[in-house]
Ligand code: AHM
């Protein structure tokens with residue numbers, strides 16, 4: 001049977017990829033290495049190692065329920081008591097292996113209780129959540145990998161924890177991969193936040209947004225509103241005033257989005273603004289929220305700040321910039337809010353009110 005059907009997806013015009021400058025991640029990192037004689041080369045090698053691994057992880061994710069990695073719950077729990085899925089563990093194994101061939105001394109992961117010593121002679125450490133949003137794995141919703149790169153301090157073989165107890169401001173680089181409709185890499189090496197999109201056509205990550213800036217104002221918020229009754233009075237008051245819309249004190253309607261994968265909510269906020277919150281609440285084990293300081297809050301806070309946004313912790317002690325907090329443990333949780341700078345300031349104002 002013959003058909004005259006012509007796919008609308010086959011086009012002769014240049015794609016946006018061809019029109020873009022065509023800067024690949026490799027070019028970008030080579031430039032970073034050359035212009036930063038100190039840590040630049042090592043950081044670039046680590047980022048490239050992570051990026052290559054993300055392509056493998058993405059291939060596994062793309063198989064979905066047809067692949068063996070979607071077999072479901074592995075029957076074990078991670079350091080925080082969450083059920084581990086096959087894919088959580090597989091992603092962790094893949095990234096751990098990838099870090100063996102780059103200058104990483106220590107690997108601190110959500111999926112492993114204690115940091116893993118890879119090579120005590122190396123000078124860098126990686127803090128990673130290999131699969132963020134893992135409750136979305138089976139639901140075909142975006143998930144991701146989020147990480148920060150730290151300089152090693154002290155003696156990694158004797159006291160591996162010490163390196164991970166540095167504040168987020170010590171991060172040399174941070175980023176996340178998002179396994180969504182596109183495979184994208186959001187990264188900062190301390191000079192802005194940039195977004196690379198993976199091109200299957202060229203087999204490379206291509207710079208799609210250079211120096212992305214989060215709009216400073218927003219009318220969109222992200223929070224798991226089902227926890228409303230468990231929040232502090234100040235947190236409830238802030239959200240209630242957003243929900244009051246044009247008739248309330250904020251005088252405008254706010255929209256809500258909650259993916260349940262922080263990386264996906266963060267990507268949306270980078271693209272069009274918004275505020276993300278996971279505050280502490282009264283549920284058992286949730287007094288400091290759900291997100292982990294060292295490998296979730298710190299990387300996303302560096303990316304938000306480098307994109308002109310804000311990132312704070314609001315709790316009973318007041319308001320603190322996330323990147324200034326000295327961690328007490330690799331798996332420590334922290335109440336987290338980040339996003340459009342004026343909205344983050346506004347939330348801080350509510351948290352300070354008596
Ligand atoms: P995870 O690292 O175990 O996937 O947990 C972190 C995730 C975030 O990606 C997301 O923002 C949050 O947990 C969702 O929590 P909840 O299910 O309470 O809405």
Ligand code: MG
Pocket residue numbers: 110129130131132133134
């Ligand atoms: Mg996870």
